[in-house]
Amino acid sequence: MSNKAAVLFRVVAVAEALSWAGLLIGMFLKYVVQLGEGGVPVLGAVHGALFVLYIVVALGVAKPLGWNFRTLTLAVLASIPPLFTWWFEAWALRRGKLDGPQHIEHGGTSLFVRGTANA
Numbered sequence: 001m002s003n004k005a006a007v008l009f010r011v012v013a014v015a016e017a018l019s020w021a022g023l024l025i026g027m028f029l030k031y032v033v034q035l036g037e038g039g040v041p042v043l044g045a046v047h048g049a050l051f052v053l054y055i056v057v058a059l060g061v062a063k064p065l066g067w068n069f070r071t072l073t074l075a076v077l078a079s080i081p082p083l084f085t086w087w088f089e090a091w092a093l094r095r096g097k098l099d100g101p102q103h104i105e106h107g108g109t110s111l112f113v114r115g116t117a118n119a
Contacts, residue, residue: 003064003065005060005061005064005065006061006065006098008057008061009057009058009061009065009089009098010089010093010098012050012053012054012057013054013078013085013086013088013089014085014086014089015050016047016050016051016053016054016079016085017082017083017084017085017086017087018086019043019046019047019050019051020047020082020083020085021082021083022039022043022046022047023040023043023044023046023047024082025038026038026039026040026043026044027040051079054079054085055076055079058072058075058076058079059072059076062075065097065098066097067097071092071097074088074091075088075092
């Protein structure tokens with residue numbers, strides 16, 4: 001069974017990264033190609049909202065997912081450079097911070113359960 005906290009974090013992390021990419025494309029179209037606004041006002045607002053949502057969700061899921069201070073700090077710092085929230089999400093999944101047998105008790109997504117299942 002999937003944990004809502006981990007799934008929510010993963011969705012918001014990828015959405016925030018994609019909004020960063022969209023904003024960068026919009027800024028390229030506006031400032032380099034000079035095609036007008038390029039959607040920058042809308043993309044900027046969407047990215048800003050997803051940025052704030054990412055921070056709130058990261059702070060909210062840290063305890064249920066059993067993150068230590070270092071992991072939470074990395075999650076928050078990943079919100080600053082473009083696309084790093086997606087990198088952090090992939091890193092956290094590889095390291096078992098979102099998934100895996102050792103985190104089922106703390107809210108892992110349980111996608112890769114190895115060994116015998118506890119009844």
